[in-house]
Amino acid sequence: MAIAKNVKISRRGLLLGSVAASGGLAVGLRADGQFAHAQKAIGASGDELGVWVVVRPNEQVVIRIARSEMGQGTLTGLAQLVAEELECDWKNVTTEQITPGQSLARKRAWGEMGTGGSRGIRVSQEYVRQGGAVARTMLLQAAANQWNVPADELTVDKGIITHGKSKRTITYGKVAAAAAKLPVPDPKSMKLKDPKDWKIAGKPLRRLDTGDKLDGRKVYAIDVKLPGMLNAAIKACPVFGGKLTAYDDAKIKDMPGVRHVVRVDATTVAVVADTWWQAKRALDALPFTWDEGAAAKASSATIAETLKEGLTAEGDNGANRNGDVAAALKDAAKTIEAVYATPFLAHACMEPMNCVAKVTADRAEVWVPTQNGEASLAAAAEASGLPLEKCEVYKHDLGGGFGRRGGTQDYVRQAVLIAKQIPGVPIKMIWSREEDMTHDFYRPISQCRMAAGLDDKGSLVALEMRISGQSINAYANPSVIKDGKDLRQLQGLTAEPSDAYIGYTVPNLSITYAMRNSHVPVGPWRGVNTNQNAVYLECFIDEVAKAAGKDPLEFRRALMGKHPKHLGVLNAVAEKAGWGKPLPSGVHRGIAQFKGYGSYSAAVAEVSVSDRGKVKVHRLVFALDSGHVVNPAQVEAQVEGSVAYGLSAALYGESTVKDGRIVEQNFDTYELLRIAEMPPVETVLVPSGGFWGGVGEPTICVVAPAVMNAIAAATGKPIRSLPLKNMKLRA
Amino acid sequence: MAKLNVNGKTLDLKVDGDTPLLWAIREQAGLTGTKYGCGVAQCGACSVHLNGEVVRSCSITVASLKPTDKIVTIEGLAPNASSAVQKAWAALDVPQCGYCQSGQIMAATALLKKTPKPTDADIDAAMTNICRCGTYQRIRAAIHLAAGQIAAPAAKKV
Incomplete structure (x- = not known):
C-alpha cells in the first residue's frame, strides 16, 4: 500500500483520490445500530494486531473493512483473505467498517477506501492478506514468549496454537492481549500463502452480511x-x-x-x-x-446530431492504430460498413x-x-x-x-x-425517485461508425472504428485529460497492456475517439465504457463474420492467436454452451467476448424472437477468468447480477432528453427487468492464476452483444442501436 | 390521527389521512424494514401484507384503512427470521445489497400462502418486484426451496 508521508492533504486532493496523508487528530465515531452513536475508538483500545485485525479474549476475531459494501460481496471476500492468512476459525469472524476520519487520522493506514472499478478485492488483496499474516505472526510470537520456545516451532489451525514438541496448545484469544503489546512486523516481510493452499479464501462460503437483510433489521x-x-x-x-x-x-x-x-x-x-x-x-x-x-433547447435529436458530426470529423481524442486502414480497406475484396448507437442510461439504484x-x-x-x-x-x-x-x-x-x-x-x-x-x-x-432519475450522472451516450475489409479468403484485413460521444473524464475529472487525449472512452479497445485491451489482432486497425460532450452530466455506470464498446465491436464482428460466410466463433478464434486469455474464456463458454449443437426450433445463439477490469469475459446467449418481434432469452452462459477467485458463490452472484443490469439496459434502458431535461422520471417509463424475463444463467469460472482481475463489472459488457447477436441470428438482421424496445425486430 | 393495526399491535399515529401507508410505517411507526423505492407502485420495495394480501404500501393512504385492517411488515413476519421463506433466503444467500429483499420476501410469502407448490410461471406472475442487483435466479430457487420442491444445498464447512 502506497502511503505518501508528510504530504499536506487537501479536500480537493481527497476528491481526486490522491494518496496523501496528514496526521494528528482525534479518532472519530462509528455509526452503529439504529441511533448510529455507538462510540468506538478504533485502534485506541490497544487490542489491535496491526491495523486489520483485533482478537478478543472470547476468541472473536474482528476484521476491519475499508471498502464499501453495496451487495457485491467484497466485505465477505476481504474477510476471507485476511482470515486465510490469520489462520483463525472462520466461525469467529466478524467485521467492522473503518470511517474515513479514522483512516485519515492514522495517515490512511487502511489505504484507499474508494469502491469502484471492480477494485475492492484486486487492489486490496495483497495488503489485507499481509494484514492477516501480521496478526498471525504477533499471536504466534506471544505464545512463543509465554512458553519460552522459538516461534518457528509453533503451528496454528483455526486459532489454536500448538507446540508439538511439548504437546501444548493455546487459543488466539488467550494470547491476544500479550500479542497486541508486541511490535508490529513489517507487512511487506510477510510470506503469503500460495492460493492453491487456501482453506478459507477460494471457497464458496456464505456471506457474512445476509442475516440482517432478511427481517428489516439492517439500517441503511x-x-x-x-x-x-x-x-x-x-x-x-x-x-x-x-x-x-x-x-x-x-x-x-x-x-x-x-x-x-x-x-x-x-x-x-x-x-x-x-x-x-x-x-x-x-x-x-x-x-x-x-x-x-441555453440548454433548455437541447434534445436527444440535437445531441445525436452533435455525435454524428464527430463520426467523420478530422482529428481524434485518443486512438489505437496499427498498419494502414485506409489503404487496406481500399484494397479489400469485400468491405462492410455500419453505424451503431447507444443511449444515456440512469443507474436507478433501489435506494434513492x-x-x-x-x-x-x-x-x-x-x-x-x-x-x-x-x-x-x-x-x-x-x-x-x-x-x-x-x-x-x-x-x-x-x-x-x-x-x-x-x-x-x-x-x-x-x-x-x-x-x-x-x-x-x-x-x-x-431524493424522491423522480429527483434521482432527473439528476443522475448518466452512462455516456455514443455512436460508432465502423468499416471492415475482408480479403478474398474471407479473412479480416482491416478494421476501422470511430467512436463519437461524451467523455466521463471531461465531466468528472478533466485534469486527467492530457493533450486532449481520453483513452478511457476506448475502454476495452486499446492496445496491450491495459486493464481492458482488445483481444483481436488485425493487420490494419484504426480505433479513434471523437469527444462530443453535451450538457448532460455523465459518470461511471456498472461496466462503464466496456458496455457500449463491446456492443460495437462484438456485434460488428458478427456482421463481418456473416459477410465472410464464417461461423462467428471460428471467425473470432482466427483473430485471437496472440491473446490466449481472451481465447481461453471464449473456448470455455463455447464448450459449456454447446456451441454448434442443435437447439430447439426457433432458438438461436449469439456469442461475445471482451476484456475489462483486468478480467476476461465471454458469453453465449440462446434467444428466440416471436413473430411479433418479442425477444425471449432462454439461457445465458458465461466464462470468466479473473485470475483468482476468492468466493466462487459470490462471483457467480455477480455474474447473475450483471445479467439483470445488462439485460435491463439492452431491452429497455434509455434516458432521453427533451427541453434540456431527462424525460424518464420513474420506473413506469424507465422499465427495468423483472424475474419473468431473467434467463437461467450458467457460469464457468476459469481462473488461470498469475493476476488479479475484477469481478463486479467484467461480465456485464458481453450480455448485450451476445443477446443482440442471437437476435440477429434469429431474424437475419443486425441490431445496431439500443434499447431493443425501440427496434422493430420482425417486419 | 390514525389507528392502525401493525404486526398485531394497535398504534395511534399522528399522521394526516393522505399519508401513504409506507411513510406512516417508516416515519410514525418507526419500522424501517419496509423501503421506499419509487412511490408509484412499480418496484415493490414497500410491499407489506394487508389482511393477508401483499400490497404496495406507497400507494395506499392511511385514510383508506380501518383500525381492524391487519397490516404485517417484514419485522412482523416471523420471530428471528424463522419463516420458511426467510430460512430459504438465508440458505441460498439470496440478498446482495438487500434493499429490495423485504419486499421480495413479503411477496414470496404471500405467493406461497396461496400457491404452496408454485411453478416457474406462478413465480413469474406473482413476483413483480424489482431487484437491481439481479438476485432473481436465487429468489426463484429460494421460493422452490421454501416450498419443499428442491433440497437445501449443503453448507460449506471450513
Whole structure:
C-alpha cells in the first residue's frame, strides 16, 4: 500500500483520490445500530494486531473493512483473505467498517477506501492478506514468549496454537492481549500463502452480511434515526445548468410539519419538515420559477446530431492504430460498413440518493451510502467550510451503487448545505425517485461508425472504428485529460497492456475517439465504457463474420492467436454452451467476448424472437477468468447480477432528453427487468492464476452483444442501436 | 390521527389521512424494514401484507384503512427470521445489497400462502418486484426451496 508521508492533504486532493496523508487528530465515531452513536475508538483500545485485525479474549476475531459494501460481496471476500492468512476459525469472524476520519487520522493506514472499478478485492488483496499474516505472526510470537520456545516451532489451525514438541496448545484469544503489546512486523516481510493452499479464501462460503437483510433489521442510511432529526425533500432545476430564480415559500409554510424552506445553492431548494412525507408534499406544492438557460433547447435529436458530426470529423481524442486502414480497406475484396448507437442510461439504484447531515460551528458529520467514503468526507468539508479533521463520515452499506455513489458526492454536498443552515439539527435528506432519475450522472451516450475489409479468403484485413460521444473524464475529472487525449472512452479497445485491451489482432486497425460532450452530466455506470464498446465491436464482428460466410466463433478464434486469455474464456463458454449443437426450433445463439477490469469475459446467449418481434432469452452462459477467485458463490452472484443490469439496459434502458431535461422520471417509463424475463444463467469460472482481475463489472459488457447477436441470428438482421424496445425486430 | 393495526399491535399515529401507508410505517411507526423505492407502485420495495394480501404500501393512504385492517411488515413476519421463506433466503444467500429483499420476501410469502407448490410461471406472475442487483435466479430457487420442491444445498464447512 502506497502511503505518501508528510504530504499536506487537501479536500480537493481527497476528491481526486490522491494518496496523501496528514496526521494528528482525534479518532472519530462509528455509526452503529439504529441511533448510529455507538462510540468506538478504533485502534485506541490497544487490542489491535496491526491495523486489520483485533482478537478478543472470547476468541472473536474482528476484521476491519475499508471498502464499501453495496451487495457485491467484497466485505465477505476481504474477510476471507485476511482470515486465510490469520489462520483463525472462520466461525469467529466478524467485521467492522473503518470511517474515513479514522483512516485519515492514522495517515490512511487502511489505504484507499474508494469502491469502484471492480477494485475492492484486486487492489486490496495483497495488503489485507499481509494484514492477516501480521496478526498471525504477533499471536504466534506471544505464545512463543509465554512458553519460552522459538516461534518457528509453533503451528496454528483455526486459532489454536500448538507446540508439538511439548504437546501444548493455546487459543488466539488467550494470547491476544500479550500479542497486541508486541511490535508490529513489517507487512511487506510477510510470506503469503500460495492460493492453491487456501482453506478459507477460494471457497464458496456464505456471506457474512445476509442475516440482517432478511427481517428489516439492517439500517441503511435512509433508515437512520437521530434525536431531534428533521427531514428534507429537495428539488433542483430539472434542466442541467439551469438556475432557481425564485420560489414562493409563503404558499407552503403553514402546511403540516413544515419547518424551513431552504435555498441549497443556485439551482436547488429544499423543504425541511418533521417527516419526509410532509416535506415532499410541501415541496410538490411550492411554486418555482427557473431560469432554464441555453440548454433548455437541447434534445436527444440535437445531441445525436452533435455525435454524428464527430463520426467523420478530422482529428481524434485518443486512438489505437496499427498498419494502414485506409489503404487496406481500399484494397479489400469485400468491405462492410455500419453505424451503431447507444443511449444515456440512469443507474436507478433501489435506494434513492440520500444523506443525513449534522453541522455545528466546529463539526460536520454525515451518515451516507457511499462508494467512496473519502470523497464523502471531502464533500462534507467543502460544503461545511470546515477542515477535514472536523468532519466525519459514517458509511452505511449501500442499497445499490453501480457507480452512482462514487467520486461525485453531490448528495452529500446538498445535505451538508441544508444542515449548515439549521445548525446542530440532524437533517435527513432523501431524493424522491423522480429527483434521482432527473439528476443522475448518466452512462455516456455514443455512436460508432465502423468499416471492415475482408480479403478474398474471407479473412479480416482491416478494421476501422470511430467512436463519437461524451467523455466521463471531461465531466468528472478533466485534469486527467492530457493533450486532449481520453483513452478511457476506448475502454476495452486499446492496445496491450491495459486493464481492458482488445483481444483481436488485425493487420490494419484504426480505433479513434471523437469527444462530443453535451450538457448532460455523465459518470461511471456498472461496466462503464466496456458496455457500449463491446456492443460495437462484438456485434460488428458478427456482421463481418456473416459477410465472410464464417461461423462467428471460428471467425473470432482466427483473430485471437496472440491473446490466449481472451481465447481461453471464449473456448470455455463455447464448450459449456454447446456451441454448434442443435437447439430447439426457433432458438438461436449469439456469442461475445471482451476484456475489462483486468478480467476476461465471454458469453453465449440462446434467444428466440416471436413473430411479433418479442425477444425471449432462454439461457445465458458465461466464462470468466479473473485470475483468482476468492468466493466462487459470490462471483457467480455477480455474474447473475450483471445479467439483470445488462439485460435491463439492452431491452429497455434509455434516458432521453427533451427541453434540456431527462424525460424518464420513474420506473413506469424507465422499465427495468423483472424475474419473468431473467434467463437461467450458467457460469464457468476459469481462473488461470498469475493476476488479479475484477469481478463486479467484467461480465456485464458481453450480455448485450451476445443477446443482440442471437437476435440477429434469429431474424437475419443486425441490431445496431439500443434499447431493443425501440427496434422493430420482425417486419 | 390514525389507528392502525401493525404486526398485531394497535398504534395511534399522528399522521394526516393522505399519508401513504409506507411513510406512516417508516416515519410514525418507526419500522424501517419496509423501503421506499419509487412511490408509484412499480418496484415493490414497500410491499407489506394487508389482511393477508401483499400490497404496495406507497400507494395506499392511511385514510383508506380501518383500525381492524391487519397490516404485517417484514419485522412482523416471523420471530428471528424463522419463516420458511426467510430460512430459504438465508440458505441460498439470496440478498446482495438487500434493499429490495423485504419486499421480495413479503411477496414470496404471500405467493406461497396461496400457491404452496408454485411453478416457474406462478413465480413469474406473482413476483413483480424489482431487484437491481439481479438476485432473481436465487429468489426463484429460494421460493422452490421454501416450498419443499428442491433440497437445501449443503453448507460449506471450513
